[in-house]
Amino acid sequence: MIRCKDINKIYSHGSQRKQVLQNVNFDVLPGERVALLGRNGAGKSTLIKLIGGVELPTSGKIVRDMTHSWPLGFSGGFQGSLTGYDNARFIARIYDHDYKSVRAFVEEFTELGRQLKMPVKTYSSGMRARLAFALSLAIEFDCYLIDEIILVGDQNFQKKCHEELFEKRKNRAMILASHSTDAIRLFCNKAVVLNKGIATTYANVDEALDIYSAL
């Protein structure tokens, strides 16, 4: 389980202060697929970063009893000047995985071929998504933190993600921040709506989507 207890996050810059999250409480149980809904700037990415431990909450606590991926998003997690293979090797090392099996999976899943020998900074966002996803699937986590990225790929990538994440790894938990109502209706069984820093949890995804559309 991952539990957020009274999370507050305040960003300050000089005399400016912005409270992004206010007393956020919610749980993610094993196997739950939680949608994070909210308008741009509502704090979805911030919440995912806090859960992933990339940034620390100003106050409150996050208890993690299951392993979770790093936040899979458009930025972060990679070193742009290193090649795809180097990044894969680095990730295999820090997560204590056998590089050969990680490499084999990445080659097969990403279908990037010779591009893997190029620096990651030359990749398009779709290619990055493929690489990030392939690596997090090769490592295997109990909970995947996904910040929009799943929906940037082409048909073929989406089909593969579907197969790997929603069929082969059906029992895993997931937190998905997205604006795509179709995807959320299809994949999620719980939703958290963020509005003005306050998070409300809904067991019924359709109800949450209605509220989100009215924001």
Add this chain to the structure above:
Amino acid sequence: MAAPAFRKLANGWRIQRRVIHALMIRELVTRFGRENIGFLWIMVEPLLFAGLVATVWRFMKGPEEHGVGIIAFIVSGYIPITLFRHGMSRSVSIFISNSSLMYHRQIKILDFIFVRFIIEFLGGAMGYVFIASILIVFNEFPVPANIGLLIAGWMVYAVFTLSICFIVAPLSEISEVMEKFIPVITYIMVPFSGLFTMASWLTPTMREYLLWSPFVNAMEMMREGIWGNKITAYYNVWNPIICSAVAATIGLALCRHVRRTLTVE
């Protein structure tokens, strides 16, 4: 109770070793690439610095000063100060430049400081051994009279440098002004580093002041390790050790504070 706590500690240590190993390789590849001599570049800079400055001094001041060979003297001063300068400058904005790695929770911000410091440390040590071996062959550098003392001096010098890095890294995050001051600070401290002088060449009052500097104490240790009783060295090994402990405590507290508010893109 004690057994699980110990296991947790042992496991944490195992993870940090793996992370530091992976970060080292990554840092070496991004900084030096895999072409030509690759990671051996880490010792080229200290080597060039020490070698060229020593050559210039040799032509300006003649072969000896106060009875010690000038080339050896300058080399023995320049290699340590290069470690300090590089350690400082590579600690500036270190968290920002590594921020994409903070996506992986097992990587701690202290790992970044350790890794960059270890690379500078190894570069300096390798450069030192390399240049000293060559100079010994040409009779320009004495065979160290007490190699243990030389290494001990180098170690306390390095530990103090590391503890300063622990302070510089978070400070550069708190205030951008810091970055502008670093070159000036490293320049100003040259006279207080024992680079060009030995404590015994100074007046007693001057010597007393200078021996407050942990760098001078460590440098005197190294030089006694090299020249033995051909020179008179003044040092108190506790000075750099206590200064390091104080600086490291302040630095670690600052790092902890900065981590809480660090914003990662």
